[in-house]
Structures are given as structure tokens and as C-alpha cells.
Amino acid sequence: MSIIALVGNPNSGKTTLFNALTGSNQHIGNWPGVTVEKKEGKFKHKEKQYSVIDLPGTYSLGAYSEDELVARNFILSGASDVVINVVDATNIERNLYLTTQLLEMGVKVVVALNMMDEAKQKNIEIDVCALSKSLGIPVVATIASKNKGLEDLIEKAVEYASSGEQPRIDISYGEEIDREIDRVKGFLDSSKSDHPKWLAIKLLEGDEEIYKLVEKKFKLPEDLLASIKEKTPDYELEIVDKRYAFVGNIVSLAVKKPAREVETITDKLDKIVTHKYFGIPIFAIIMFIIFQLTFVIGQDLLGGYVAGFVEFIGENLVKLLELINSPEWLQSFVSEGIFGGIGTVFEFIPLIVVLYFFIGILEDTGYMARAAYVMDGLMRAIGLHGKTFISMIVGFGCNVPGIMATRTLDNKKDRMIALLINPFMSCGARLPIYLVFIAAFFPNNGALVLFLLYAFGIVMALIMGKIFSKVLFKEESSHFIMELPPYRLPIFKYVIRSMWDKVWDFLYRAGSIIFVVVALLWVLSVLPFGVEPYSQESILGRIGTILAPIFAPAGFGTWQATVSLFAGIAAKEAVVAILGMVYAGVSEGTELVLALQDVFTPLTAVSFLVMTLLYTPCAAVLGTVKRETNSVKWTIFMALYTFVLGWIVAVLIYQVGRLLGF
Amino acid sequence: MGDVYLSTLKPNEYGRIKGIDSGCKANKRLYELGLYKNALVKVVKNDFGPVILNLSGNKLALGRGLASKVLVEPYFFERN
Numbered sequence: 001m002s003i004i005a006l007v008g009n010p011n012s013g014k015t016t017l018f019n020a021l022t023g024s025n026q027h028i029g030n031w032p033g034v035t036v037e038k039k040e041g042k043f044k045h046k047e048k049q050y051s052v053i054d055l056p057g058t059y060s061l062g063a064y065s066e067d068e069l070v071a072r073n074f075i076l077s078g079a080s081d082v083v084i085n086v087v088d089a090t091n092i093e094r095n096l097y098l099t100t101q102l103l104e105m106g107v108k109v110v111v112a113l114n115m116m117d118e119a120k121q122k123n124i125e126i127d128v129c130a131l132s133k134s135l136g137i138p139v140v141a142t143i144a145s146k147n148k149g150l151e152d153l154i155e156k157a158v159e160y161a162s163s164g165e166q167p168r169i170d171i172s173y174g175e176e177i178d179r180e181i182d183r184v185k186g187f188l189d190s191s192k193s194d195h196p197k198w199l200a201i202k203l204l205e206g207d208e209e210i211y212k213l214v215e216k217k218f219k220l221p222e223d224l225l226a227s228i229k230e231k232t233p234d235y236e237l238e239i240v241d242k243r244y245a246f247v248g249n250i251v252s253l254a255v256k257k258p259a260r261e262v263e264t265i266t267d268k269l270d271k272i273v274t275h276k277y278f279g280i281p282i283f284a285i286i287m288f289i290i291f292q293l294t295f296v297i298g299q300d301l302l303g304g305y306v307a308g309f310v311e312f313i314g315e316n317l318v319k320l321l322e323l324i325n326s327p328e329w330l331q332s333f334v335s336e337g338i339f340g341g342i343g344t345v346f347e348f349i350p351l352i353v354v355l356y357f358f359i360g361i362l363e364d365t366g367y368m369a370r371a372a373y374v375m376d377g378l379m380r381a382i383g384l385h386g387k388t389f390i391s392m393i394v395g396f397g398c399n400v401p402g403i404m405a406t407r408t409l410d411n412k413k414d415r416m417i418a419l420l421i422n423p424f425m426s427c428g429a430r431l432p433i434y435l436v437f438i439a440a441f442f443p444n445n446g447a448l449v450l451f452l453l454y455a456f457g458i459v460m461a462l463i464m465g466k467i468f469s470k471v472l473f474k475e476e477s478s479h480f481i482m483e484l485p486p487y488r489l490p491i492f493k494y495v496i497r498s499m500w501d502k503v504w505d506f507l508y509r510a511g512s513i514i515f516v517v518v519a520l521l522w523v524l525s526v527l528p529f530g531v532e533p534y535s536q537e538s539i540l541g542r543i544g545t546i547l548a549p550i551f552a553p554a555g556f557g558t559w560q561a562t563v564s565l566f567a568g569i570a571a572k573e574a575v576v577a578i579l580g581m582v583y584a585g586v587s588e589g590t591e592l593v594l595a596l597q598d599v600f601t602p603l604t605a606v607s608f609l610v611m612t613l614l615y616t617p618c619a620a621v622l623g624t625v626k627r628e629t630n631s632v633k634w635t636i637f638m639a640l641y642t643f644v645l646g647w648i649v650a651v652l653i654y655q656v657g658r659l660l661g662f
Numbered sequence: 663m664g665d666v667y668l669s670t671l672k673p674n675e676y677g678r679i680k681g682i683d684s685g686c687k688a689n690k691r692l693y694e695l696g697l698y699k700n701a702l703v704k705v706v707k708n709d710f711g712p713v714i715l716n717l718s719g720n721k722l723a724l725g726r727g728l729a730s731k732v733l734v735e736p737y738f739f740e741r742n
């Protein structure tokens with residue numbers, strides 16, 4: 001099976017193309033650095049199967065950050081039969097810079113000249129034939145977001161992959177450097193490497209990774225390596241310059257663009273959104289509006305239906321079980337465990353979905369890069385990198401992709417801090433906890449309380465970021481460099497699709513991890529035989545009672561709250577599910593809200609909410625931390641420091657609140 | 663006309679990149695992002711926080727520290 005790799009600058013439309021080709025539903029967003037992992041998909045063309053690999057975006061083959069390294073390593077591995085180089089037609093010089101590097105490597109490249117709609121809008125005229133001729137490879141104009149040109153692209157790519165043609169490109173770097181390249185290449189030739197010329201150029205360009213690789217794999221003479229090291233400072237920029245000159249030549253022949261750009265809608269919007277004083281308040285207002293709309297649409301408009309539906313099914317299923325004389329334990333498990341527990345979480349699905357919908361829209365418009373921009377000043381003041389903020393917003397959906405998004409930070413220190421503070425970004429799975437408590441104690445100020453919780457998470461993240469950058473990592477933060485892509489209208493189809501994806505994801509979790517946790521704790525709460533189910537005498541009750549004193553200073557030292565918090569470390573939804581299960585017997589039906597009003601006060605509700613916001617992230621997040629840091633130590637640190645921090649803040653809130661008379 | 667640092671240009675002023683001196687790694691990164699020698703840039707915003715540039719129609723935000731290490735030659739379009 002032939003393998004096609006998608007390579008290109010960040011935000012050029014690779015994932016859009018990938019989804020269109022394979023029917024997948026990978027994350028698309030209008031900011032550079034959305035994709036940080038390699039993803040594989042398949043499609044059929046003329047009865048034959050092809051495998052497509054979507055890669056993170058990269059500006060060059062000299063990798064700076066983790067995500068770029070993924071792309072480069074894949075290309076270097078030589079696993080692909082042909083590379084589709086997705087080129088943003090509105091920014092052709094810089095995009096072709098990467099193309100020349102790919103060609104120098106000797107990989108087979110087909111250019112997808114994407115975003116042709118925007119190029120046209122900007123009055124950029126591109127002679128596709130001339131471009132193809134001067135690069136010596138097929139070039140196909142595409143509009144990936146509208147499925148235009150894809151057939152042709154695939155046709156050309158497949159044809160080119162199976163043809164015997166080899167790409168040829170010859171950039172002259174000036175007499176001296178060319179001679180040097182030849183000399184190094186001579187040594188590499190005799191060691192039978194795959195891309196001798198490219199390796200030689202990379203060595204002279206001062207690429208450290210390649211240097212290490214060559215040092216390890218090929219036995220080059222010491223003095224050669226030394227002379228390379230000595231020369232690179234002079235050569236590297238010269239090489240980049242010559243490459244650009246080469247590209248410039250091609251572009252001047254094939255591309256006509258207006259000499260001076262006109263002010264676009266993007267420019268006008270940016271004047272407001274990135275304003276010196278209004279920038280941060282605008283971000284806050286946008287978030288607040290999102291929460292307000294989430295409540296109006298998710299709860300008032302849709303919430304009732306879903307809750308009614310869940311209750312209807314629950315009641316009737318229990319009746320049915322009674323009718324067929326099923327064992328009593330099964331009836332109890334279904335009514336309290338499944339419907340009292342998991343069902344309660346379900347009732348909040350509409351709100352979660354609506355919130356995702358708005359975050360999805362936010363991601364597609366291009367605002368994310370602006371948010372990072374306006375926050376950079378504040379972030380820098382506390383020793384963080386502005387891009388950290390993007391990983392934080394992504395964390396609002398789920399901390400797993402949030403932590404993955406830190407890959408785009410090219411400095412180790414920036415990345416570790418961004419990773420460590422990400423769990424304070426309130427994820428979707430914690431939302432049901434907030435919502436159930438809001439319904440019980442703050443029904444009239446829902447959006448405000450929710451907004452404050454999220455904002456509090458951000459503030460805690462910033463405070464901890466400051467502490468970490470002072471105490472743990474002392475290096476300088478790296479410079480802020482970020483493209484601000486043009487604003488784009490969200491593509492409705494994709495927003496809806498990714499929303500559905502979230503719903504399925506939730507259903508999947510409800511049927512797997514959450515179900516397992518609930519089932520396990522249900523068993524513990526009805527054993528030993530003969531005890532009152534969900535009572536303090538049950539095994540679960542006894543375990544909870546032993547641990548509960550930990551939380552007494554925070555005001556919620558009940559065994560029920562305690563076990564729900566610990567269950568939440570498996571999956572955050574389990575907190576509400578377990579509370580729903582153990583309190584299901586307390587009041588009528590599945591009304592967890594009423595039960596909470598009996599055992600919590602508004603003050604303990606707040607301290608409990610803050611605890612759930614800050615304490616140990618779920619198992620999936622810890623797993624991701626382990627994978628990304630490759631360190632058990634950091635993983636344990638993450639689990640513990642968040643717990644301790646959550647506890648301290650919850651205790652402070654409760655004690656101070658009590659003194660103030662709440 | 664002498665070369666000046668990018669960070670001193672005002673909004674709507676143009677400059678041609680002449681050189682960057684920011685420590686080796688960032689240098690090359692900037693080149694590869696399109697701030698190569700003789701590239702024409704327009705400053706879009708320069709008041710607080712990173713400087714926003716327009717590089718042949720594409721916007722790039724550049725930390726203030728970096729922008730003050732990029733040398734440019736001020737460039738003026740002829741009036742027409």
C-alpha cells in the first residue's frame with residue numbers, strides 16, 4: 001500500500017485536506033500548531049487503498065519544537081512514497097522555502113497549492129503551469145475547505161508516486177559553500193547514506209540534530225567535523241538567503257501580486273481585538289458571553305428535554321425490571337447506579353455540547369492567536385510564554401489535548417511550565433460538577449459563577465506558573481513569534497462534526513471508564529450483605545469515613561464527598577455520578593440537587609467546587625503527562641501538588657468564609 | 663539613510679530587512695519565517711507587547727525583544 005504524507009507550513013490546510021480525503025474528523029483550527037501528532041487515515045482511489053499521514057506543520061526541516069520534530073522525523077524516515085506539500089497560496093515565498101528543502105532531500109513532492117480562494121480575493125495571480133515547470137514537480141491548485149481540486153491532486157500524486165521520475169533541484173549556494181558541500185558529500189557518499197547532499201547542506205547549516213545523527217551513524221574524520229563546526233556560523237544564514245533567492249526567482253516568474261496590500265477586514269478587526277487596553281477585557285467579555293449563551297441554549301432551551309428523557313427511560317426501565325421479576329440487586333443497580341449516577345451526568349450533556357460548540361467556533365475564527373497575543377504581555381511579566389495561553393484555551397475542552405498542545409513551545413522550560421499548569425484549565429468533564437452545584441445553590445447567577453470558576457482556574461495557573469518559573473526552571477523564556485492568520489468564517493459542517501465527536505466521546509467514556517467506576521463503587525456500597533445500601537456501614541461508607549477527616553477543615557468532610565473526589569481521579573464525571581448514586585436514596589427520584597441542598601451550604605459548595613477545579617487531574621491526563629515528560633517523577637509531582645494546592649485553597653475559602661459569617 | 667531597529671518603526675512604516683542579531687537559533691528561525699534579507703515588512707502595530715508585522719500580506723507577531731534586534735532600512739513608497 002502506498003503511503004502519502006501531508007507536509008507543509010502550519011495552518012496551510014493539511015488537516016482539512018486529510019479529513020476531506022479520508023473522511024476522518026481530526027481537529028482543524030485557524031491557528032498555527034493545531035496538529036501536534038502524526039495521524040494516519042486511509043482512502044480508496046481506483047480500487048486501490050492508500051494510506052495518508054497528517055503531520056504537524058513546520059516552517060523548515062530544521063526542527064525547533066517537539067511537534068516540528070515529529071514532522072521532520074517522519075519525513076526523514078523515508079516511510080512515505082510521495083509527499084503532498086500543502087502550500088498556502090497567499091504566502092507562497094515562505095511556503096516554497098520548505099518545498100525546496102523537501103526537494104533537496106530527494107523526496108517525491110507534489111504541491112497542493114491550497115487556499116486558492118483567498119489568493120484570488122487578495123488579487124494574487126499564480127501561473128500554476130509555470131510554477132510546476134520551474135520546480136520540476138506536479139502542482140495542483142486546491143481549496144481544501146471546499147473539496148476543490150482534490151481529485152486532480154490525488155490523481156497526480158498517485159501517478160507521480162509510481163512513476164520513475166526523480167525530483168531534481170539544484171540551488172547554487174555560491175562557489176565556496178558549493179565546494180564545501182561537495183567535499184562533505186564526498187565523505188558521506190562513501191558511507192552510503194540516503195541523502196548525502198542534503199545531509200551535507202544540513203551539516204553546514206548547523207543543524208544540531210543532523211550533526212548528532214551523522215556523528216553517530218557515519219564515521220566522518222574528526223577534522224572534517226571540526227571544520228564544519230567552525231564554518232557554520234558564516235554559512236547558515238547565507239544558505240537560507242540563497243534558498244530564498246532561488247524561491248524568489250521562481251515566484252517572480254509565476255506569481256503576480258499587488259505591490260501594496262490594502263487594509264483587509266482582518267486588519268480592521270485586529271485594531272480592536274489586539275488593542276493595548278481593550279485586548280484583555282475583550283477576551284474576558286467573549287468568554288463571559290460564551291458562558292451566558294451556554295446557559296441560555298444548553299440549559300433553558302435544551303436541558304429540560306434531555307433530563308426528562310433520561311428520567312423517562314430510567315423510570316420505565318426500572319418498572320420493566322420489576323415486571324419481569326428481575327433480581328432486586330439488578331433493579332437497585334440500574335436505578336441508583338446507572339440512572340442516579342451516570343444519568344445525572346447525562347442531564348448536563350446539552351450544556352457541555354453547547355460550550356464545545358462555541359469553543360469550536362472560537363477556534364475556527366482565528367481569535368486564538370490573538371488571545372495569545374494580547375496575553376503575552378501579562379504572561380511574560382510572570383515568566384511564561386504567550387503561546388502557553390493557546391494550550392490553556394485548548395485545555396478548556398479537555399486537558400489531554402491541552403497538554404499535547406504544549407508541544408509547540410520550543411523551549412523546554414516554557415513547555416514544562418505550560419504542561420504543569422494546564423490542569424487548572426477547567427475541562428468539560430468537570431462541568432457537570434459545577435452545573436449540579438450551581439443548580440443547587442446559585443441558580444440565578446449560573447453564568448457568572450461558571451465564569452468566575454474558569455477565571456479562577458486561569459488565575460491559579462498564572463500564579464503557579466510564576467512560582468514554577470522562579471523556583472523550578474531558571475532559564476530565560478524564549479521569544480514570542482507567532483503568525484496571526486486571517487480571520488475565517490467557521491465552517492459549520494466541521495463545527496457540528498467535532499461537536500458530535502465530543503458527544504460520542506462522552507458516550508464512550510460513560511460506557512467504559514465511568515461505568516466501571518460506578519459499578520465498582522456500587523458493589524462496595526451495598527456490601528457487606530445485610531447493610532443498608534449507601535449507608536455509612538457499607539464498605540464504601542467505611543472507607544470514606546476513614547478518609548473524610550482530610551476534608552473536614554475544608555467543610556465537606558462527609559464520606560460521600562470524599563469517595564466522590566477520589567473516584568474523580570479516575571474520571572471527573574465520576575464525581576457527580578457517585579454523588580448521584582449515594583444520594584439517590586436520600587430524596588425522591590434522581591434529584592441530586594435537592595440532596596445536595598441538605599448536606600452542603602453555599603460556602604461548602606464553593607470550597608468543594610474549588611477543590612474539584614484544582615485537585616489531581618484525571619487518570620487520562622496523568623497518563624499524558626507521563627508520556628509527554630517521559631518521567632514518573634513529574635507525573636507524581638503533578639498528581640500531588642495539584643491535590644495539595646486544591647486542599648489548601650479549599651480550606652482557606654471555608655475558614656475565611658466562616659470567619660466572615662457565611 | 664541609515665539602518666534602524668525594527669522596533670523603532672511606527673505603524674504603517676515600511677522597512678527592508680538588513681540583518682538580525684539575536685543569538686544564532688532565533689536568527690535562523692526568523693529567516694525561515696520570512697524575515698530574510700531584503701524582505702519588505704510593514705509595521706502594523708507597535709505600542710505594547712509584541713510588534714505586529716505585515717509580511718507581504720501575512721501577519722506575524724514578534725516579541726519586542728526580538729524586534730529590537732532586527733535591523734531594517736526604512737523604505738518609502740513613491741507617491742502616485
Ligand SMILES: Nc1nc2c(ncn2[C@@H]2O[C@H](COP(=O)(O)OP(=O)(O)OP(=O)(O)O)[C@@H](O)[C@H]2O)c(=O)[nH]1
Pocket residue numbers: 008009010011012013014015016017027028029030031032033034035036055056057058114115116117118142143144145146364488491
Ligand atoms: N479559505 C480557505 N480556508 C482553508 C482552506 N483550507 C483550509 N482552510 C482553513 O485553514 C485553517 C487551517 O486549516 P488546518 O487544516 O487546521 O491547517 P493545518 O495545516 O492542519 O494546520 P496545523 O495543524 O496547525 O499545521 C482552518 O481554519 C481551515 O478551515 C482553503 O482552501 N481555503
Ligand SMILES: [Mg+2]
Pocket residue numbers: 014015016027028034035055056057
Ligand atoms: Mg493540522
